[in-house]
Every structure is written in structure tokens, then in C-alpha cells.
Amino acid sequence: DTGVSQDPRHKITKRGQNVTFRCDPISEHNRLYWYRQTLGQGPEFLTYFQNEAQLEKSRLLSDRFSAERPKGSFSTLEIQRTEQGDSAMYLCASSPRGGGNQPQHFGDGTRLSIL
Amino acid sequence: ILNVEQSPQSLHVQEGDSTNFTCSFPSSNFYALHWYRWETAKSPEALFVMTLNGDEKKKGRISATLNTKEGYSYLYIKGSQPEDSATYLCAFNSGAGSYQLTFGKGTKLSVIP
Numbered sequence: 001d002t003g004v005s006q007d008p009r010h011k012i013t014k015r016g017q018n019v020t021f022r023c024d025p026i027s028e029h030n031r032l033y034w035y036r037q038t039l040g041q042g043p044e045f046l047t048y049f050q051n052e053a054q055l056e057k058s059r060l061l062s063d064r065f066s067a068e069r070p071k072g073s074f075s076t077l078e079i080q081r082t083e084q085g086d087s088a089m090y091l092c093a094s095s096p097r098g099g100g101n102q103p104q105h106f107g108d109g110t111r112l113s114i115l
Numbered sequence: 116i117l118n119v120e121q122s123p124q125s126l127h128v129q130e131g132d133s134t135n136f137t138c139s140f141p142s143s144n145f146y147a148l149h150w151y152r153w154e155t156a157k158s159p160e161a162l163f164v165m166t167l168n169g170d171e172k173k174k175g176r177i178s179a180t181l182n183t184k185e186g187y188s189y190l191y192i193k194g195s196q197p198e199d200s201a202t203y204l205c206a207f208n209s210g211a212g213s214y215q216l217t218f219g220k221g222t223k224l225s226v227i228p
Contacts, residue, residue, distance in 0.1 A: 003158075004158070031214060033214070033215070033216075035216075035218075040220065041220055042119070042121075042204055042206075042218030042219050042220045042221055043159075043204070043206075043216075043218045044218070045215040045216065045217070048214055048215060055214075056213060056214070056215055058215070091158075091159070095214070099146065099147070099210060099214070100146045100147045100208030100209070100210050100213065100214050100216075101146065101147040101164050101166050101208070102164070103149065103161035103164050104149070104161065104216065105161065106151075106158040106159040106160075107158055108156075108157065108158045109158065
């Protein structure tokens with residue numbers, strides 16, 4: 001079990017730049033999730049994929065955010081024209097088939113800092 | 116908007132003390148309640164997933180109970196050790212075809228040697 005891996009671990013960029021994060025889920029998991037965690041808060045749901053289909057999106061996911069999961073394997077989360085409020089920890093998780101009673105396995109996260 | 120509340124926000128205990136935290140969640144449209152442990156600089160680790168009212172689960176010195184009718188879950192740690200220091204998060208899932216988790220803000224536990 002290699003676990004969920006995320007890249008990069010840290011990203012520092014200037015306001016207005018675009019950033020892209022990558023998530024590699026556990027290989028046999030068909031569900032993949034993105035969450036965002038800001039200081040003092042719990043993780044907040046952003047979006048969810050089942051295989052390559054994006055099935056749920058939060059209202060938090062503005063039109064500057066886009067996520068993809070081509071071929072149902074790894075996923076990317078892109079933020080365009082970054083703003084200071086985008087500074088957060090971006091967490092990816094995956095889970096096997098089953099309902100909301102399946103544990104989600106998280107990666108170490110990508111910490112984004114906007115200057 | 117779903118509200119998941121955790122208390123206390125933070126907690127300091129002496130090594131060897133037992134402790135417990137609370138998670139409250141909507142009692143309607145309940146499907147599952149998850150507990151995670153998140154140590155600094157690591158990934159959140161799944162502890163328990165609970166679905167049935169009255170359920171009790173145990174993993175080593177950590178156990179959890181669930182009351183879906185009144186909308187709360189307790190997490191207990193017996194004989195706290197310094198390695199138990201972490202933020203403990205609970206998360207609610209309402210089912211109905213949704214797989215997203217709604218998290219509380221967590222309880223930060225510090226165990227003093």
C-alpha cells in the first residue's frame with residue numbers, strides 16, 4: 001500500500017499566478033476527493049470523482065478552480081489567477097467502492113502560500 | 116448547511132490520564148460518522164467509521180460511541196501517551212448518493228509527559 005501521494009508538498013507563488021497540484025490515489029480506489037483546510041478550520045469539501053467523472057462540486061469551487069481526473073487515475077487541481085484567500089492546505093483523498101461509510105485515505109497535502 | 120461541532124477546541128492532559136471529546140452532528144439524514152487523527156506534518160489517519168445507533172468501536176486505547184438519535188459521538192482515549200498528541204477530527208456523511216464529508220474544526224490534544 002503506497003498510500004495517497006500529493007505533489008508538490010509546498011507551493012509559494014505570487015498573487016495572480018496559476019498553480020497546479022497533482023494527486024495520485026491508492027491504485028485500486030475508484031473515488032478521489034479534494035478538500036481545502038484553512039487555519040483553525042476542518043477540511044472543507046471541494047470536489048469528488050468517481051473514476052474519471054466529476055460527480056460533486058462544492059459552491060466553494062469558484063470558476064478559477066478546475067479539477068480533472070483523466071483516465072480515472074491521477075487527478076490535478078488547478079487554480080487560476082490566485083488570490084491571497086487561496087492560501088490553504090489542499091488535501092486529496094481516495095476511497096474504494098462503497099458508500100459514504102468507506103474511510104477516505106488522505107495524502108500529506110499541498111500547502112499553498114500566496115504572496 | 117450542515118453543522119458539525121467539536122468540543123473542546125483544545126485539551127492538555129498529563130501522560131496516563133484518560134480523556135474524551137465530543138462531536139455533534141445533524142441527527143436527520145444521517146449515514147455515517149468518521150473519526151480521524153491528524154498529527155502535525157502527516158496525513159489525516161482514519162480511526163473509525165460508525166453507522167449504527169449505539170455502535171461502539173475500539174482500536175487499542177481509543178474507542179468511540181455513536182448516538183444518531185440525538186446527534187453526537189464521543190471519542191475516548193484511555194491512559195493518554197505523548198504519541199496521542201494530535202488533532203482529532205470528526206466528519207459527517209449524509210448518504211443519499213453524496214460521498215463528501217463535512218468536518219468539524221477538530222479537537223487538538225496535547226499530552227504532557
